[in-house]
Amino acid sequence: MSSRSYDVRTIFGAFEHAVLAIAAVVAAFAVLPGLVCGVLLLVSARGVAAARGQKPPVWLLPLLATGGLLVMALGVQWLNWDLAELWRNYDVQQSRLAAAIVGHAVGHADEVPWPAAGAYVLGVAPIAAPGALIGAAALDLWLRRRKPTLQVRHPRGVELGRLARRKSELGVEHPPDGWALGHSEGGPVVALSDWEMRHHTLVPGSAELFGR
Numbered sequence: 001m002s003s004r005s006y007d008v009r010t011i012f013g014a015f016e017h018a019v020l021a022i023a024a025v026v027a028a029f030a031v032l033p034g035l036v037c038g039v040l041l042l043v044s045a046r047g048v049a050a051a052r053g054q055k056p057p058v059w060l061l062p063l064l065a066t067g068g069l070l071v072m073a074l075g076v077q078w079l080n081w082d083l084a085e086l087w088r089n090y091d092v093q094q095s096r097l098a099a100a101i102v103g104h105a106v107g108h109a110d111e112v113p114w115p116a117a118g119a120y121v122l123g124v125a126p127i128a129a130p131g132a133l134i135g136a137a138a139l140d141l142w143l144r145r146r147k148p149t150l151q152v153r154h155p156r157g158v159e160l161g162r163l164a165r166r167k168s169e170l171g172v173e174h175p176p177d178g179w180a181l182g183h184s185e186g187g188p189v190v191a192l193s194d195w196e197m198r199h200h201t202l203v204p205g206s207a208e209l210f211g212r
Contacts, residue, residue: 032094033094034127034135035131035135036132037128037129037131038131038133041061041064041133045060045061058141061133061137062137062141064137065136068130069134072130081126089122089123089126090123090124090127092123097114097120099112100112100114100115158185159185160183161187167183167187168182174191175189175191177193178192179197
């Protein structure tokens with residue numbers, strides 16, 4: 001491979017990564033109100049549960065998300081909410097916020113003022129509220145799935161039944177193809193076969209290590 005071809009591929013790869021990064025930033029900004037409110041809702045729910053010394057219930061946030069979607073559906077059906085108009089208001093307010101951020105970043109703060117707080121909240125709330133509920137529920141379920149599956153188990157004492165005690169008093173006999181270790185709680189003989197003992201096996205309750 002020539003150095004010219006390698007340089008072209010490197011430049012193209014860097015350009016591709018830059019485009020993807022810009023697209024990710026634009027997408028994140030588009031859903032920023034719902035994302036921020038969803039994270040705050042999740043942190044609040046977990047903080048309240050932790051303050052009470054409990055774990056947050058799994059059903060809480062999915063139930064709230066379902067309720068938000070139900071309210072949206074009822075509003076469209078009975079209150080004649082126009083989803084296209086709600087989304088247009090959301091887009092207008094987000095565009096004004098983006099323009100203000102860019103204007104302040106490049107030094108033209110006087111030309112692009114910040115959107116009014118009341119108008120911004122009223123413009124984005126109808127879309128951001130159900131989006132925040134859905135985002136909080138999805139993030140909560142995702143974080144729960146990432147928990148390790150390791151569990152703590154405490155050993156319990158052996159409780160021999162009448163049959164096991166009677167057989168233990170008579171002793172055990174080694175099977176022809178292995179070794180007997182004793183009796184289980186129900187009474188059957190616990191034994192290891194020759195095939196099992198061909199592997200390195202540590203017998204629980206003893207310090208003897210059987211080899212091949």
